[in-house]
Amino acid sequence: MIKTIVIAVVVLLVVPLAAILVFAEDTFRVQRAASIQAPPEKIFPLINDFHRWGSWSPYEKLDPAMKRTYSGTTNGKGAVYEWDSDGKAGRGRMEITDTSAPSKVAIKLDFFKPFETHNMVEFTIEPKGDTTNVTWAMHGPNLYIGKVMSIFFNMDNMIGKDFETGLANMKALAEQKPADAVTSRR
Numbered sequence: 001m002i003k004t005i006v007i008a009v010v011v012l013l014v015v016p017l018a019a020i021l022v023f024a025e026d027t028f029r030v031q032r033a034a035s036i037q038a039p040p041e042k043i044f045p046l047i048n049d050f051h052r053w054g055s056w057s058p059y060e061k062l063d064p065a066m067k068r069t070y071s072g073t074t075n076g077k078g079a080v081y082e083w084d085s086d087g088k089a090g091r092g093r094m095e096i097t098d099t100s101a102p103s104k105v106a107i108k109l110d111f112f113k114p115f116e117t118h119n120m121v122e123f124t125i126e127p128k129g130d131t132t133n134v135t136w137a138m139h140g141p142n143l144y145i146g147k148v149m150s151i152f153f154n155m156d157n158m159i160g161k162d163f164e165t166g167l168a169n170m171k172a173l174a175e176q177k178p179a180d181a182v183t184s185r186r
Helices: 002-023 040-048 050-055 144-152 155-174 179-184
Strands: 027-036 067-071 080-084 091-100 104-113 117-128 131-141
Touching (some): 027 155, 040 104, 040 131, 040 155, 050 080, 131 155
Antiparallel strands (some): 027 131, 067 080, 080 091, 091 104, 104 117, 117 131
16 A cells, blocks of 8 residues: 555656656747837946946845946946845846847846856847837746746746836836936926
8 A cells, every 4th residue: 555655656746747857848038028218329228237237127126235246348248247145136147248239238147046047138129219119038948947947936927027127117217307307397
């Protein structure tokens, strides 16, 4: 009887875990977009300079005590931003690998803690009349831990919500009118 129970438990655990390896996608992509009433030239610097991410990125608020290090160029290709947190932010590194002002920023994103992953992030900035469409995308390999987590969590929804928050913050920031323009209208 005990042998039957052990076999049943093993089958109930091993079969789903094996199915994940066979059927889950080997790569992932999360993407969100927003329409911002500002020219690309006003939005591009918010993305192309890691020093400005604190004003819009939801990840900057995960741990106020997070240690931040900037190196490489000030902005654009070669700019590097590293963080280390004892909290939810973990430890990681971003490096801008390509820019095309004011339409594209590509970033290599490496997480080291809580687990190691290596992904690519792309921001695409497209003018559409009086507005600008900004797309924030991340893609990379779907490691086994990600495949297992996908049983319990919808990663697209989780990461996508962060992207939506970040884009909303960016929109609010980019659509702000300069203080003197407001004062001169009074």
